[in-house]
Amino acid sequence: MFGPLxxxxxxxxxxxxxxxxxxxxxxYLHKNCIxxxxxxxxxxxxxxxxxxKNAFWTDYIFCKGCGLCAxxxxxxxxxxxxxxxxxEDK
Amino acid sequence: MKEFVExxxxxxxxxxxxxxxxxxxxxxxxxxxxVEGLAQMVASGELKSQxxxxxxxxxxxxxxxxxxxxxxxVYTATSSQGLFYMQEVVFNIAGMRLPVVMTCANRAISxxxxxxxxxxxxxxxxxxxxxxIYAEDNQEAVDFHLIAYRLAEDKRVMLPVMVCMDxxxxxxxxxxxxxxxxxKVNEFLPNYKPLYKLDPAHPISMGLLADPDxxxxxxxxxxxxxxxxxxxxxxxxxxxxxxxxxxxxxxxVEEYHTKDAEKVIVAMGSVCGTIKEVVDEQRAKGKKAGCLxxxxxxxxxxxxxxxxxxxxxxxAVLDKAVSLGAYAPVAVExxxxxxxxxxxxxxxxxxxxxxxGRDITLExxxxxxxxxxxxxxxxxxxxxxxxxxxxEYGE
Amino acid sequence: xxxxxxxxxxxxxxAGCGQAIAARLVIEAAGANTIIANNTGCLEVFxxxxxxxxxxxxxxxxxxxxxxxxxxxxxxALVYLGKKDSINVIAQGGDGSTGDIGLQxxxxxxxxxHDILYVCYDNEAYMNTxxxxxxxxxxxTNTTTSPAAAHSSGNIRPKKPVPEICLAHGIPYVATASxxxxxxxxxxxxxxxxxxxxxxxxxxxxxxxxxxxEPNQMLPVAKAAVETGLYPLxxxxxxxLAGRKQIVPKPVEEYLKIQGxxxxxxxxxxxxxKIQAIADNNIKKYNLKLEA
Numbered sequence: 001m002f003g004p005l006x007x008x009x010x011x012x013x014x015x016x017x018x019x020x021x022x023x024x025x026x027x028y029l030h031k032n033c034i035x036x037x038x039x040x041x042x043x044x045x046x047x048x049x050x051x052x053k054n055a056f057w058t059d060y061i062f063c064k065g066c067g068l069c070a071x072x073x074x075x076x077x078x079x080x081x082x083x084x085x086x087x088e089d090k
Numbered sequence: 091m092k093e094f095v096e097x098x099x100x101x102x103x104x105x106x107x108x109x110x111x112x113x114x115x116x117x118x119x120x121x122x123x124x125v126e127g128l129a130q131m132v133a134s135g136e137l138k139s140q141x142x143x144x145x146x147x148x149x150x151x152x153x154x155x156x157x158x159x160x161x162x163x164v165y166t167a168t169s170s171q172g173l174f175y176m177q178e179v180v181f182n183i184a185g186m187r188l189p190v191v192m193t194c195a196n197r198a199i200s201x202x203x204x205x206x207x208x209x210x211x212x213x214x215x216x217x218x219x220x221x222x223i224y225a226e227d228n229q230e231a232v233d234f235h236l237i238a239y240r241l242a243e244d245k246r247v248m249l250p251v252m253v254c255m256d257x258x259x260x261x262x263x264x265x266x267x268x269x270x271x272x273x274k275v276n277e278f279l280p281n282y283k284p285l286y287k288l289d290p291a292h293p294i295s296m297g298l299l300a301d302p303d304x305x306x307x308x309x310x311x312x313x314x315x316x317x318x319x320x321x322x323x324x325x326x327x328x329x330x331x332x333x334x335x336x337x338x339x340x341x342x343v344e345e346y347h348t349k350d351a352e353k354v355i356v357a358m359g360s361v362c363g364t365i366k367e368v369v370d371e372q373r374a375k376g377k378k379a380g381c382l383x384x385x386x387x388x389x390x391x392x393x394x395x396x397x398x399x400x401x402x403x404x405x406a407v408l409d410k411a412v413s414l415g416a417y418a419p420v421a422v423e424x425x426x427x428x429x430x431x432x433x434x435x436x437x438x439x440x441x442x443x444x445x446x447g448r449d450i451t452l453e454x455x456x457x458x459x460x461x462x463x464x465x466x467x468x469x470x471x472x473x474x475x476x477x478x479x480x481x482e483y484g485e
Numbered sequence: 486x487x488x489x490x491x492x493x494x495x496x497x498x499x500a501g502c503g504q505a506i507a508a509r510l511v512i513e514a515a516g517a518n519t520i521i522a523n524n525t526g527c528l529e530v531f532x533x534x535x536x537x538x539x540x541x542x543x544x545x546x547x548x549x550x551x552x553x554x555x556x557x558x559x560x561x562a563l564v565y566l567g568k569k570d571s572i573n574v575i576a577q578g579g580d581g582s583t584g585d586i587g588l589q590x591x592x593x594x595x596x597x598x599h600d601i602l603y604v605c606y607d608n609e610a611y612m613n614t615x616x617x618x619x620x621x622x623x624x625x626t627n628t629t630t631s632p633a634a635a636h637s638s639g640n641i642r643p644k645k646p647v648p649e650i651c652l653a654h655g656i657p658y659v660a661t662a663s664x665x666x667x668x669x670x671x672x673x674x675x676x677x678x679x680x681x682x683x684x685x686x687x688x689x690x691x692x693x694x695x696x697x698x699e700p701n702q703m704l705p706v707a708k709a710a711v712e713t714g715l716y717p718l719x720x721x722x723x724x725x726l727a728g729r730k731q732i733v734p735k736p737v738e739e740y741l742k743i744q745g746x747x748x749x750x751x752x753x754x755x756x757x758x759k760i761q762a763i764a765d766n767n768i769k770k771y772n773l774k775l776e777a
Contacts, residue, residue, distance in 0.1 A: 156561075179547070
């Protein structure tokens with residue numbers, strides 16, 4: 001008999017940590033992006049996606065709103081906006 | 091093939107036959123001769139194992155944990171303080187359901203420091219989720235290691251096994267031992283096929299945090315598996331007999347003249363050889379003496395103990411260990427086997443002997459039979475020297 | 486790394502966690518053919534709470550202090566199976582499990598010459614248990630077991646020099662890195678795994694909770710540690726200094742004043758002088774100063 005023992009990563013869904021965001025969320029302006037991928041590299045969640053210029057996006061299901069993507073962006077092309085504000089990519 | 095060899099050498103030979111992929115150990119008397127033997131075999135190329143010389147027993151157990159989790163058969167051996175130093179890992183290996191096999195060369199524990207034999211070391215780890223089987227002689231010690239791998243790697247079991255053999259008495263004792271031939275070993279012990287392993291082709295996570303919603307089931311599963319394994323021990327020993335022509339009834343208990351006995355001594359390990367000799371002497375004088383040897387201490391065979399002793403009026407349990415501040419460890423189990431039952435001994439007395447290598451002689455066993463009277467005693471020490479108890483400190 | 490992540494979203498690290506950043510960069514740099522042995526600590530707890538796991542590679546946690554030894558067993562098993570050349574083995578843990586309770590296992594792993602990369606995520610205290618000081622906590626840090634108070638200015642000893650201890654084992658590669666310099670960390674991991682034998686990388690990972698800074702301040706804090714000389718970034722190959730990040734040194738106050746754990750020092754020039762001396766010594770020792 002076996003109880004809880006090992007976990008197969010492909011079946012794991014992960015906690016929906018996007019619910020942790022209380023104040024701010026990243027908003028990609030998609031104006032000056034040079035596809036340097038720094039936002040993707042620095043994201044502690046690994047929830048930034050994209051490859052092409054002006055096509056990066058955040059998966060808000062997991063984004064905790066730490067703001068490091070906006071801080072590291074060399075083109076200031078990511079804004080931290082209020083959770084209340086309406087944005088197309090919420 | 092029959093050889094007149096030292097116990098440790100015989101163990102090294104049988105481990106070679108089981109051919110683990112990873113061996114790791116840290117030296118501690120009296121385990122050393124076993125791992126020296128294996129190191130020699132690896133150095134000479136007879137054994138194709140990775141022999142990892144570690145900086146501590148904690149790491150020895152961790153190395154075999156890692157090796158086992160990667161899907162290969164593993165082996166380690168230790169004693170006493172070494173077992174205690176690896177205790178944290180010992181529990182972890184069982185919790186992770188890894189089929190590690192270990193030899194415990196039983197030795198006393200510190201303080202006072204003492205390298206000689208008793209069974210306080212392995213008995214202290216009785217709650218770890220490891221099988222513990224105790225050998226009486228070196229033939230058993232050899233055979234039990236093969237059985238240990240079969241049991242541990244059984245898909246219904248997947249738990250570690252500790253083969254306990256009395257330090258010096260067995261590890262350094264010269265006996266004639268039939269060391270199973272390789273082709274028969276291969277027949278009895280197929281290559282290890284893990285149920286789960288660390289493999290980039292199928293990445294799994296092992297050793298996760300289980301919160302109160304999950305933890306209990308992990309522990310319950312081990313408890314259930316241990317209980318079910320009572321049956322597997324008998325099954326595997328029968329199969330072993332078939333391949334190797336031995337005569338193990340099961341690996342739970344051995345009954346020696348218990349059927350009509352009026353007095354029986356219960357014990358584990360090599361001391362049972364001495365007890366059986368005294369039983370023979372008593373029987374020659376017409377006294378109905380017997381011996382019940384516990385082979386499997388974990389899982390504990392309560393039902394077999396009940397059947398063996400239910401009609402015996404007086405039972406003495408001889409522990410080579412002590413649970414300081416409580417009843418002796420084997421005695422506790424024997425008493426528990428009869429609690430609330432209709433039948434059973436009128437007297438179950440408990441004796442402690444042989445700590446730190448003090449000889450348990452024929453006279454010591456005679457003394458146990460003498461003290462097994464109508465008056466029940468608990469943790470009565472045999473062969474104590476009262477003159478050594480006069481030291482006083484303070485005002 | 487985004488298509489087939491080896492470190493998935495949905496773990497429960499604090500927002501802005503430096504260790505989560507570094508751990509993700511390490512495994513993405515090492516690639517899918519990697520087995521990880523992880524010590525107990527924040528990283529283990531926030532990535533593998535049953536029945537979830539953030540890891541896309543084979544991953545094992547055993548105990549607090551034994552990942553180096555578990556990894557040694559994994560490596561030995563892979564050698565036995567003839568698979569070692571195609572699979573990387575990483576052992577990892579926090580600063581306490583690496584430099585304090587796990588130092589013996591780490592030393593054994595290094596001394597035996599296993600082909601393993603050890604990564605220490607150095608957030609400079611026992612964060613998982615509530616910010617108690619470790620051997621790698623910096624001088625004068627306010628932690629829950631080295632509190633700053635009337636008779637104490639915080640932790641009484643400087644950081645234990647674990648990279649130097651590893652270097653003394655004669656291993657082929659030792660480096661320090663920082664979550665604030667992600668590309669540098671990625672490069673060092675790739676370099677390390679290309680070298681056969683034991684390797685050690687110590688990554689400075691800001692902890693917003695324990696260091697008491699806002700989650701979005703991870704980068705300025707991590708960078709200031711490097712730019713003041715308090716956390717020199719260097720690489721040793723075969724015992725020789727092969728690279729270091731040169732800086733125009735900033736005064737240590739620039740680093741101290743942005744973290745709550747050093748707040749008690751700001752009106753204490755005597756103590757700041759001692760910390761400046763530690764930075765100056767690093768700058769001299771590793772020749773960090775960028776000449777104009």
